[in-house]
Amino acid sequence: MPDFIPLISKEAIYARTREIGKQITMDYKGKDLILVGILKGAFIFMADLCRQISIDHDIDFIGASSYEGTSSTGQIVFTKQPDLEFKDRDILLVEDIVDTGATLCKIVEFVNLLNPKSVNICTLIDKHERRKRKIDVKYACFSLEKGFIVGYGLDYNEKYRNKPAIYDLKI
Ligand code: IMP
Numbered sequence: 001m002p003d004f005i006p007l008i009s010k011e012a013i014y015a016r017t018r019e020i021g022k023q024i025t026m027d028y029k030g031k032d033l034i035l036v037g038i039l040k041g042a043f044i045f046m047a048d049l050c051r052q053i054s055i056d057h058d059i060d061f062i063g064a065s066s067y068e069g070t071s072s073t074g075q076i077v078f079t080k081q082p083d084l085e086f087k088d089r090d091i092l093l094v095e096d097i098v099d100t101g102a103t104l105c106k107i108v109e110f111v112n113l114l115n116p117k118s119v120n121i122c123t124l125i126d127k128h129e130r131r132k133r134k135i136d137v138k139y140a141c142f143s144l145e146k147g148f149i150v151g152y153g154l155d156y157n158e159k160y161r162n163k164p165a166i167y168d169l170k171i
Protein backbone atom coordinates (compact mmCIF):
# COMPACT_ATOMS: atom_id res chain seq x y z
CA MET A 1 0.00 0.00 0.00
CA PRO A 2 1.50 3.40 -0.93
CA ASP A 3 2.01 6.20 1.62
CA PHE A 4 -0.18 9.27 1.35
CA ILE A 5 1.45 12.34 2.87
CA PRO A 6 -1.04 15.20 3.37
CA LEU A 7 -0.03 18.21 1.28
CA ILE A 8 -3.03 20.52 0.70
CA SER A 9 -6.13 20.34 2.93
CA LYS A 10 -9.68 20.53 1.61
CA GLU A 11 -10.13 23.81 3.53
CA ALA A 12 -7.10 25.34 1.77
CA ILE A 13 -8.40 24.14 -1.62
CA TYR A 14 -11.82 25.67 -0.90
CA ALA A 15 -10.34 29.02 0.18
CA ARG A 16 -8.06 29.30 -2.88
CA THR A 17 -10.80 28.20 -5.30
CA ARG A 18 -13.03 30.91 -3.86
CA GLU A 19 -10.34 33.59 -4.35
CA ILE A 20 -9.58 32.50 -7.92
CA GLY A 21 -13.31 32.31 -8.71
CA LYS A 22 -13.76 35.92 -7.53
CA GLN A 23 -10.81 37.03 -9.66
CA ILE A 24 -12.22 35.28 -12.75
CA THR A 25 -15.64 36.84 -12.07
CA MET A 26 -14.04 40.32 -12.13
CA ASP A 27 -11.75 39.67 -15.12
CA TYR A 28 -14.50 38.18 -17.33
CA LYS A 29 -17.27 40.68 -16.63
CA GLY A 30 -18.83 41.61 -20.00
CA LYS A 31 -17.05 38.74 -21.79
CA ASP A 32 -18.45 35.58 -23.34
CA LEU A 33 -16.86 32.97 -21.08
CA ILE A 34 -16.71 29.22 -21.67
CA LEU A 35 -15.01 27.23 -18.88
CA VAL A 36 -13.41 24.20 -20.52
CA GLY A 37 -12.36 21.44 -18.13
CA ILE A 38 -9.59 19.05 -19.20
CA LEU A 39 -10.72 15.50 -18.44
CA LYS A 40 -10.35 13.58 -16.47
CA GLY A 41 -8.21 15.17 -13.76
CA ALA A 42 -9.98 18.56 -13.63
CA PHE A 43 -13.52 17.26 -13.07
CA ILE A 44 -13.68 17.98 -9.32
CA PHE A 45 -11.82 21.31 -9.46
CA MET A 46 -14.05 22.38 -12.35
CA ALA A 47 -17.23 21.57 -10.40
CA ASP A 48 -16.06 23.63 -7.41
CA LEU A 49 -14.55 26.49 -9.43
CA CYS A 50 -17.63 27.11 -11.61
CA ARG A 51 -19.73 27.55 -8.45
CA GLN A 52 -17.38 30.34 -7.30
CA ILE A 53 -17.81 32.27 -10.55
CA SER A 54 -20.88 34.48 -10.31
CA ILE A 55 -21.15 35.75 -13.90
CA ASP A 56 -23.08 33.67 -16.46
CA HIS A 57 -20.88 31.26 -18.40
CA ASP A 58 -21.00 28.03 -20.40
CA ILE A 59 -19.32 24.75 -19.48
CA ASP A 60 -17.56 22.32 -21.80
CA PHE A 61 -14.90 19.60 -21.57
CA ILE A 62 -11.97 18.38 -23.64
CA GLY A 63 -10.57 14.90 -22.94
CA ALA A 64 -6.79 14.43 -23.10
CA SER A 65 -4.56 11.72 -21.73
CA SER A 66 -0.77 11.36 -21.52
CA TYR A 67 0.15 9.66 -18.26
CA GLU A 68 0.94 6.11 -17.26
CA GLY A 69 1.99 5.63 -13.63
CA THR A 70 3.96 8.66 -12.44
CA SER A 71 5.44 9.79 -15.76
CA SER A 72 4.06 11.24 -18.96
CA THR A 73 4.19 9.06 -22.09
CA GLY A 74 4.81 12.25 -24.07
CA GLN A 75 2.00 11.22 -26.44
CA ILE A 76 -1.18 13.21 -25.96
CA VAL A 77 -4.34 11.42 -26.99
CA PHE A 78 -7.60 13.40 -27.36
CA THR A 79 -10.40 11.35 -25.79
CA LYS A 80 -13.20 13.95 -26.09
CA GLN A 81 -13.79 16.91 -28.40
CA PRO A 82 -15.64 20.02 -27.19
CA ASP A 83 -19.41 20.20 -27.84
CA LEU A 84 -19.81 23.98 -28.05
CA GLU A 85 -18.82 26.46 -30.77
CA PHE A 86 -15.61 28.26 -29.58
CA LYS A 87 -15.46 30.84 -32.41
CA ASP A 88 -15.21 34.44 -31.08
CA ARG A 89 -15.74 33.31 -27.48
CA ASP A 90 -13.53 33.68 -24.38
CA ILE A 91 -12.11 30.26 -23.50
CA LEU A 92 -10.72 29.52 -20.04
CA LEU A 93 -9.05 26.09 -19.94
CA VAL A 94 -9.31 24.47 -16.49
CA GLU A 95 -6.57 21.93 -15.75
CA ASP A 96 -5.71 19.86 -12.67
CA ILE A 97 -1.93 20.17 -12.92
CA VAL A 98 0.60 21.57 -15.38
CA ASP A 99 3.76 19.44 -15.34
CA THR A 100 5.95 19.38 -18.50
CA GLY A 101 3.39 21.59 -20.24
CA ALA A 102 3.09 19.19 -23.21
CA THR A 103 -0.62 18.46 -22.70
CA LEU A 104 -1.66 22.11 -22.49
CA CYS A 105 0.57 23.08 -25.41
CA LYS A 106 -1.28 20.58 -27.62
CA ILE A 107 -4.68 21.67 -26.28
CA VAL A 108 -3.98 25.40 -26.76
CA GLU A 109 -2.80 24.67 -30.33
CA PHE A 110 -6.02 22.75 -31.01
CA VAL A 111 -8.29 25.40 -29.41
CA ASN A 112 -6.61 28.20 -31.39
CA LEU A 113 -7.63 26.43 -34.61
CA LEU A 114 -11.26 27.01 -33.55
CA ASN A 115 -10.78 30.82 -33.71
CA PRO A 116 -11.78 31.82 -30.18
CA LYS A 117 -11.61 35.48 -29.10
CA SER A 118 -9.23 34.61 -26.23
CA VAL A 119 -7.66 31.55 -24.58
CA ASN A 120 -6.37 31.52 -21.01
CA ILE A 121 -5.34 28.84 -18.53
CA CYS A 122 -6.46 28.20 -14.96
CA THR A 123 -4.82 25.33 -13.09
CA LEU A 124 -5.24 23.89 -9.63
CA ILE A 125 -1.50 23.09 -9.38
CA ASP A 126 1.40 24.62 -11.27
CA LYS A 127 4.30 22.11 -10.91
CA HIS A 128 7.63 23.55 -12.06
CA GLU A 129 10.51 21.08 -11.94
CA ARG A 130 9.88 19.25 -15.23
CA ARG A 131 8.48 22.11 -17.34
CA LYS A 132 9.60 21.75 -20.95
CA ARG A 133 7.20 24.08 -22.75
CA LYS A 134 6.61 27.75 -22.07
CA ILE A 135 3.06 27.89 -20.77
CA ASP A 136 1.41 31.15 -19.78
CA VAL A 137 -0.65 30.17 -16.72
CA LYS A 138 -3.03 33.05 -15.91
CA TYR A 139 -4.56 31.57 -12.75
CA ALA A 140 -2.84 29.01 -10.47
CA CYS A 141 -4.32 28.00 -7.12
CA PHE A 142 -1.10 26.40 -5.84
CA SER A 143 2.53 26.18 -6.90
CA LEU A 144 4.60 23.05 -6.39
CA GLU A 145 8.28 22.51 -7.16
CA LYS A 146 8.19 18.71 -7.61
CA GLY A 147 6.61 15.44 -6.48
CA PHE A 148 3.73 13.25 -7.58
CA ILE A 149 0.40 14.11 -6.00
CA VAL A 150 -3.03 12.49 -5.90
CA GLY A 151 -6.54 13.28 -4.70
CA TYR A 152 -9.21 15.90 -5.55
CA GLY A 153 -9.38 14.56 -9.14
CA LEU A 154 -5.68 13.73 -9.54
CA ASP A 155 -4.91 10.05 -10.10
CA TYR A 156 -2.20 7.43 -10.03
CA ASN A 157 -3.16 4.86 -12.70
CA GLU A 158 -6.81 6.03 -12.38
CA LYS A 159 -6.97 5.52 -8.60
CA TYR A 160 -7.30 8.00 -5.69
CA ARG A 161 -9.22 10.72 -7.61
CA ASN A 162 -11.92 10.47 -4.92
CA LYS A 163 -9.72 11.57 -2.01
CA PRO A 164 -11.09 14.91 -0.75
CA ALA A 165 -7.69 16.58 -0.23
CA ILE A 166 -4.29 16.47 -1.98
CA TYR A 167 -1.55 14.04 -0.93
CA ASP A 168 2.05 13.46 -1.90
CA LEU A 169 2.21 9.84 -3.08
CA LYS A 170 5.13 7.70 -1.95
CA ILE A 171 5.13 4.36 -3.75
P1 IMP B 1 2.06 17.49 -18.75
O1 IMP B 1 1.62 17.24 -20.15
O2 IMP B 1 3.41 16.88 -18.49
O3 IMP B 1 2.02 18.94 -18.35
O4 IMP B 1 1.11 16.65 -17.80
C1 IMP B 1 -0.14 17.09 -17.45
C2 IMP B 1 -1.04 15.96 -17.04
O5 IMP B 1 -0.30 14.93 -16.40
C3 IMP B 1 -2.04 16.44 -16.01
O6 IMP B 1 -3.23 16.84 -16.63
C4 IMP B 1 -2.23 15.22 -15.13
O7 IMP B 1 -3.27 14.41 -15.63
C5 IMP B 1 -0.93 14.47 -15.22
N1 IMP B 1 -0.03 14.75 -14.06
C6 IMP B 1 1.09 15.48 -14.03
N2 IMP B 1 1.64 15.53 -12.80
C7 IMP B 1 0.82 14.80 -12.00
C8 IMP B 1 0.81 14.49 -10.60
O8 IMP B 1 1.67 14.90 -9.80
N3 IMP B 1 -0.22 13.71 -10.17
C9 IMP B 1 -1.22 13.24 -11.00
N4 IMP B 1 -1.26 13.52 -12.30
C10 IMP B 1 -0.25 14.29 -12.81
Ligand code: MG
Nearest residue numbers: 041067154155
Ligand atom coordinates in the same frame (compact mmCIF):
# COMPACT_ATOMS: atom_id res chain seq x y z
MG1 MG C 1 -4.04 12.19 -14.92
